[in-house]
Amino acid sequence: MNADILLFKITLLFYAVATVLYLVDVIGRQGKAGTIARWLLLSGFGVHCATLVVRFLQTDYTPVANLHESVSFFAWCIVGIFLLFDLRYRLTVLAAFVCPLALVLMLVGSIVPRGMRSLNPALNSWWFPVHVTFAFLGNAVFAVAFVAGIMYLLQERMLKSKKFSGLYYRLPSLETLDSINYRCLTIGFPLMTLGIISGAVWAESAWGTYWSWDPKEAWALITWFLYAALLHGRLTVGWRGRRAAIFAIIGFACLLFTFLGVNLMMSGMHTFKAIQGH
Numbered sequence: 243m244n245a246d247i248l249l250f251k252i253t254l255l256f257y258a259v260a261t262v263l264y265l266v267d268v269i270g271r272q273g274k275a276g277t278i279a280r281w282l283l284l285s286g287f288g289v290h291c292a293t294l295v296v297r298f299l300q301t302d303y304t305p306v307a308n309l310h311e312s313v314s315f316f317a318w319c320i321v322g323i324f325l326l327f328d329l330r331y332r333l334t335v336l337a338a339f340v341c342p343l344a345l346v347l348m349l350v351g352s353i354v355p356r357g358m359r360s361l362n363p364a365l366n367s368w369w370f371p372v373h374v375t376f377a378f379l380g381n382a383v384f385a386v387a388f389v390a391g392i393m394y395l396l397q398e399r400m401l402k403s404k405k406f407s408g409l410y411y412r413l414p415s416l417e418t419l420d421s422i423n424y425r426c427l428t429i430g431f432p433l434m435t436l437g438i439i440s441g442a443v444w445a446e447s448a449w450g451t452y453w454s455w456d457p458k459e460a461w462a463l464i465t466w467f468l469y470a471a472l473l474h475g476r477l478t479v480g481w482r483g484r485r486a487a488i489f490a491i492i493g494f495a496c497l498l499f500t501f502l503g504v505n506l507m508m509s510g511m512h513t514f515k516a517i518q519g520h
Contacts, residue, residue: 244300245296246293246296246297246300247356249289249290249292249293249296250293250314250348250351250352251352252286252289253286253289253290253293253348254345254348254349254352255286256282256283256285256286256289257283257286257317257321257341257344257345257348258345259279259282260279260280260282260283260286260337260341261279261338261341261342261345263275263276263278263279263282264276264279264283264334264337264338264341265338265342267279267334267338268334268335268338268409268412269408269409271408271412276334276337279334279337279341280328280334280337283321283325283337283341284325286321287318287321287322287325290314290317290318290321291318293314294314294315294318297311300358301358301360301361302361303361303366303370303371304370304371304374304375306374306378307359307361308354308355308356308357308359309350309351309354309355309505309506310351310354310355310356311351312501312505313347313348313350313351313354314347314348314351315374315378316347316378316381316382316501317344317345317347317348317351319378319379319381319382320340320343320344320347320382320385320386321340321341321344322382323379323382323383323385323386324336324337324340324341324344324386327386327422331414331418331422333414333418334412335393335409335412335413335414336386336389336390336393336414336422339389339392339393340385340386340389343385343389367444367447369440369443369444369447370444372440372444373437373440373441373444374437376433376434376436376437376440377433377434377437377438377441379433380430380431380432380433380434380436380437381430381434381497381501383426383429383430383433384426384430384434384469384490384493384494384497385494386422386426387422387423387426387427387430387490387493387494388490388491388493388494390419390422390423390426390487390490391419391423391486391487391488391489391490391491391494392487392491393413393414393419394416394419394420394423394483394484394487395484395487395488395491396409396413397410397413397415397416397419398416398483398484401416416483419487420482420483420486420487423486423487423490424476424486426490427469427472427473427476427490428473430469431469431470431473434465434466434469435466438462438463438466441459441462445459457504458500458504458505461496461499461500461503461504462500464496464500465493465496465497465500468489468492468493468496469493471489472486472489472490472493475489
């Protein structure tokens, strides 16, 4: 077994146990479980860093050229961004929603082909790591916004129905969730914008044109406009609360389709086959 695959499986194990313990903490109100989960998540993230480094050394390119590498890198970004937010908010319940998302990505990565192929020579540029890093970090920040949006809607529904489950007493206030949503938007939107700009520059160096209306480019632009509309609404019209939460959820759905749907269901210059060559 290759070293990167072994490390990937160890990371998956850490994330799985951490997810279970976070859920135990939230559902069973076991504070000790949450503390252990945090240390396991930190340990798993450390192993995940090693996984990506080993994969990079084996392939000599930023490991996002196939589905296995991409979902692993996306999960790494999500966990890393969450850990940064955790320093500020210390919300165990947020981890109980974020960790399952990262775990699902890792599980997908564990069942798809993991073979290595050389990068398409036309795309072998230093713009490649710049573009994908901005893009994936932006996606990860919006994943946290997506989770905060779901939590907001759950909290609001229980308040309106006056039917309070055990989860209600663990969820942060609507104001805190809206604050997380806004903070994610102000961080994620510039990252997404830089990802699109760097991608355009990379495309010009690889194909001689900044924009070709490739399916992934078109959907990335649609997603960008959705988040731009949300940011504009928050800054000028005062969109908050439920509307902002719904926009964050819809935006992330479009983001996932841009990330996975376009690659798996459409053809173009941004598919995994095009990136690694035929």
